[in-house]
Amino acid sequence: MTTSGGAAVKSAPWKDPSARPYVQVDRVTKAFGDFKAVDDVSLKIYKGEIFCLLGASGCGKTTLLRMLGGFETPTSGKIFIDGEDMTGVPPYERPVNMMFQSYALFPHMNVEENVAFGLKQDRIPKAEIKERVATMLDLVKLGDFAKRKPHQLSGGQRQRVALARSLVKRPKLLLLDEPLGALDKKLREHTQFELISLQDKLGVTFVVVTHDQEEAMTLASRIGVMNHGEIVQAGTPSEIYEFPSSKFVADFVGSVNMFEGKLIEDEPEHVRIASDDMGGTIYVSHGISAPPEAIVWAAVRPEKIFMSTAQPAGTDNVVRGAVQDIAYLGDLSIYLVKLPTGKVVRVTQPNTSRHAEAITWDQQVYLSWDATSPVVVTR
Numbered sequence: 001m002t003t004s005g006g007a008a009v010k011s012a013p014w015k016d017p018s019a020r021p022y023v024q025v026d027r028v029t030k031a032f033g034d035f036k037a038v039d040d041v042s043l044k045i046y047k048g049e050i051f052c053l054l055g056a057s058g059c060g061k062t063t064l065l066r067m068l069g070g071f072e073t074p075t076s077g078k079i080f081i082d083g084e085d086m087t088g089v090p091p092y093e094r095p096v097n098m099m100f101q102s103y104a105l106f107p108h109m110n111v112e113e114n115v116a117f118g119l120k121q122d123r124i125p126k127a128e129i130k131e132r133v134a135t136m137l138d139l140v141k142l143g144d145f146a147k148r149k150p151h152q153l154s155g156g157q158r159q160r161v162a163l164a165r166s167l168v169k170r171p172k173l174l175l176l177d178e179p180l181g182a183l184d185k186k187l188r189e190h191t192q193f194e195l196i197s198l199q200d201k202l203g204v205t206f207v208v209v210t211h212d213q214e215e216a217m218t219l220a221s222r223i224g225v226m227n228h229g230e231i232v233q234a235g236t237p238s239e240i241y242e243f244p245s246s247k248f249v250a251d252f253v254g255s256v257n258m259f260e261g262k263l264i265e266d267e268p269e270h271v272r273i274a275s276d277d278m279g280g281t282i283y284v285s286h287g288i289s290a291p292p293e294a295i296v297w298a299a300v301r302p303e304k305i306f307m308s309t310a311q312p313a314g315t316d317n318v319v320r321g322a323v324q325d326i327a328y329l330g331d332l333s334i335y336l337v338k339l340p341t342g343k344v345v346r347v348t349q350p351n352t353s354r355h356a357e358a359i360t361w362d363q364q365v366y367l368s369w370d371a372t373s374p375v376v377v378t379r
Contacts, residue, residue: 012236013046014222020083022047022205023068023173028077030063037063039229040077045222050199050206052216054253055226061209062177064226068207069098069175082172095172099179103162105150111137112146115165122169136164139198156187163195167202176208180215192218213253217241225249241301246379250299257305257345259298259374263290271376272316273298279341283316285371290378297377302348304373307335307359312368321345323363335359337367 013019021044030038038060045051053061066072067079070091078087086094097118105114112133119129137143140160150158159179166174179195180188192215199206210216216223217237224234225248233245244250247258259282261275266287273282273296282298290296312318321337324344328351335347345367359365 013049014044019046021045021080022049022082023207024078024080025064025068026078026080028064028067028074028079030060030067030072031075036229038067038074041229041231043224043231043234045205045207047205048203049221050196050208050219052208052210052220052223053226054210054213054216054223056211056252059226060229061226065098065175065177065207065209068173069096070094071098096175097166097169097171097173098175098177099162099166100177103158105158105161105165107150110147110149111142111153111161114150114161115168118165118169132168133164136168139201140164140194155183156191159183159191160194163198167198167204171204173205173207176206178210179208181210181212188215189218195219217253223253225252227252242375244299244375244377247297247299247377250297250375250377255302255346255348257300257302259300259343261296261298263288263292263294263296266290266292270371273376277341277343278319279339279343280319281316282374283371284374284376288376288378290376294378298374299377300369300374302334302346304369305345305347306368307337307347307349307365308368309359309363309365311366317371317374318366318368319345320364320366323359323361323365326359326361335365337365 023045025041025043028038028041029036041064053064055061063072067074070089074087078085080086081095106117115136116129116133119132137146140163142157142160142164145153145157153161180191183191196219208219220237222234222236223240224231225240227248233240233249240249240253244253250256251258259275259278261273261277261282263271264274265272268287270286271284271288275282284298319339321339323335324338325336327334332348332350337345337347339345347367
């Protein structure tokens with residue numbers, strides 16, 4: 001697994017039973033009246049990780065982040081950072097810094113003064129402040145912009161000033177709330193890799209809140225997917241994408257085609273599903289834990305579906321349909337194919353050749369996929 005360049009990804013401490021978590025959330029609940037924003041969450045985050053909390057608006061991810069920072073107090077449960085109970089400790093006494101979505105830069109201060117502000121508050125000697133600020137500005141490639149005011153900077157530059165200000169105090173843990181939300185797509189992608197590189201150099205543990213799946217997949221050593229105040233699955237980006245634990249996770253992370261069906265053959269090394277949804281049978285080359293004739297869902301990612309005008313061999317994992325819509329995105333094309341059952345299947349194909357045989361609107365095509373491609377979920 002090499003999603004990001006950090007050592008935490010290569011060593012995978014979460015798989016080591018003897019590894020000590022750096023941040024431990026132990027059965028934490030946060031209630032506002034009768035509403036539970038965070039519901040009995042337990043989580044272990046290890047030193048040097050970039051851990052992403054991913055979920056839709058209102059799922060509880062920012063509330064959980066604010067409890068890690070000390071800006072909210074848990075209704076029940078405990079939070080430990082580096083082995084110390086931080087549950088009731090105020091923000092200014094925690095080895096934590098938080099970078100807000102708005103960046104919250106002081107408009108009357110220049111870049112250098114903004115970055116130095118927290119160090120001055122801590123009464124660090126002037127010479128040390130100057131050295132630490134200069135080093136940090138060089139690290140975020142803003143050394144030449146030290147005397148500029150925030151309004152004289154681009155969105156990406158302001159984001160890096162906020163990051164430098166958060167990191168210059170050398171926190172053990174940096175909390176980032178939608179850190180790249182204000183940037184345009186191209187700048188966001190560029191900054192994601194800069195953030196990974198910076199975190200790798202400094203070794204600070206990052207916890208990032210985002211609703212952007214691509215951002216989480218790019219940045220994270222591991223992702224915690226949240227829904228209704230609960231973490232429904234935690235794992236590496238490839239585990240979350242390739243082995244979702246539920247329909248919600250499969251549907252929320254990336255695009256997916258979900259075929260409902262009944263389990264008609266259940267063997268240790270394979271299962272077969274009869275799907276009225278698809279209008280055929282689905283063969284999966286691994287066993288699952290479900291009773292005979294259980295209702296299950298086979299999740300097939302759009303990029304794992306083959307599309308052709310010629311009928312493939314076999315009857316499992318093969319269906320015919322008509323191309324209803326096409327979206328050309330340059331590097332790939334998205335096809336919406338309507339099956340005789342009425343279900344619309346999403347297929348993506350890379351545009352590897354300029355002169356490939358064109359499949360066009362209303363054309364009859366066959367869709368097929370390997371037996372290893374579907375993931376069967378039971379809830």
